[in-house]
Amino acid sequence: MALRYTPLTPLHEELGARMGPFAGWNMPIQYPAGVMAEHLACRAGAGLFDVSHMGQVLLHPLSGGVAEAATALEKLVPVDVAGLPAGRQRYAMFTTEAGGILDDLMVANRGDHLFLVLNAANAAAGIAHLGQLRGITVEPVTGRALLALQGPAAECALNALVPGVAEMRFMDAATLDSPFGALWITRSGYTGDDGYEISVPADQAVALARALLAVDGVVPVGLGARDSLRLEAGLPLHGQDITEATDPVAADLGWAIQKVRRTGGARAGGFPGAGPILAALAEGPSRRRVGLSPEGRAPMRAGTPLFAAETATAPVGEVTSGGFGPSVGAPISMGYVPADLTAPGTRLYGEVRGKRLPVTVVPLPFRPSTYKR
Amino acid sequence: MKYTEEHEWLNPEGELIVVGITEHAATQLGDIVFVDLPEPGTTVSKGDEIVVIESVKAASDILAPLDGEIVEVNEALADNPALVNEDPLEGGWFFKMKPANMTELDSLMTESEYMDFIG
Known part of the structure; x- marks a missing residue:
């Protein structure tokens, strides 16, 4: 085209x-x-x-x-x-x-x-x-x-x-x-x-x-x-x-679903996927999008598999966006990890070119927003 | 100074060769934020992927230009990878290698041939 x-x-x-x-x-x-x-x-x-x-x-x-x-x-x-x-x-x-x-x-x-x-x-x-x-x-x-x-x-x-x-x-x-x-x-x-x-x-x-x-x-x-x-x-x-x-819940976008559309709200549901999405809101997601701060200078880009331990065989998650944050002055990534590994400070390993490199779960955003509310 | 089609420059220094990337390559790659260098002592074959350059945009491989042994790497790039953008031909060098056969250098491009190559 x-x-x-x-x-x-x-x-x-x-x-x-x-x-x-x-x-x-x-x-x-x-x-x-x-x-x-x-x-x-x-x-x-x-x-x-x-x-x-x-x-x-x-x-x-x-x-x-x-x-x-x-x-x-x-x-x-x-x-x-x-x-x-x-x-x-x-x-x-x-x-x-x-x-x-x-x-x-x-x-x-x-x-x-x-x-x-x-x-x-x-x-x-x-x-x-x-x-x-x-x-x-x-x-x-x-x-x-x-x-x-x-x-x-x-x-x-x-x-x-x-x-x-x-x-x-x-x-x-x-x-x-x-x-x-x-x-x-x-x-x-x-x-x-x-x-x-x-x-x-x-x-x-x-x-x-x-x-x-x-x-x-x-x-x-x-x-x-x-x-x-x-x-x-x-x-x-x-x-x-x-x-x-x-x-949306795993994506940490639950905030975008207002109370009125949630279970118990005046216009609850009525959108595609309401069943699974409202259930995920009530029960909490099994995995969630988190911020990731690689320890060294090597960026962890999209597709980087994440492991719970340096020697673990199966990945627990994956980086979905990653690169260098010029204002942060360091590599930054985001990705999905199981719910029990989402706490800030959780240490994981990303595999970059065959090497397991340490990466820490951090809150998003990486830099405070400056919206004029 | 000699050049490869992978946009590396090779500068003989005694029995060693200093290797970096050209200004043209550094400009094309954009802002470089990380350089993954080999361990000194590594034996390499021509065409091996021995350096990874991460720019703000993407990761790129640098290939070994000749057979030989890596004897020294530019440690300054660990803290200041931007040196590759600022000073690609001097301070932004990647590694020094001892080539298996110094005469292989003769097969590479001269500066004027490289200038023609990049148009």
């Missing part, structure tokens, strides 16, 4: 990005500064990301109000959508009948409809999945780019161009007029830092990106550093840390 190009492609090339295929899109992997410098610049100032490959989707109620769309969506997600106020956003996931995770997504209530952001790799499947719902129309958004501006300088940089965004709180969603057209802005992101995601008309995307990059301290960041940033923040990546084979 031919690669798809975002509206920002000419800018990436002008900035000297190293481009590469990702989920069917030609995306900037890194700019000349490199992954480490981009990561650190985002943490110190602000990073600008092109996330236009992600699926933007509107759910319109056929009749009545947004509550109808919310009620419909609740059939596919274990999340309280009906209770999500206008102007607010929430993390959600599509679950499978077996209790696995088909995709994770963001849901915003934009007053008279819902705005969803799906992972690029799953966008088409997600739109098809939504097509089974009654009482709504599913509108894949075309003609808009999606930018993320993340880091401590994000608020100041964006507010200078779009006054009003400084007043937004974490997970607020707003539509704001700007010289770049109507912007759909949420105060959210996937780096663990304060920041915004900005849906912008495609023909204004380069102008907005240029205006943001002109601000002192704002640097372009590619997918390489996006991955190390989200890993430090302890945020799971679908297809890697969360899949159809992992349930």
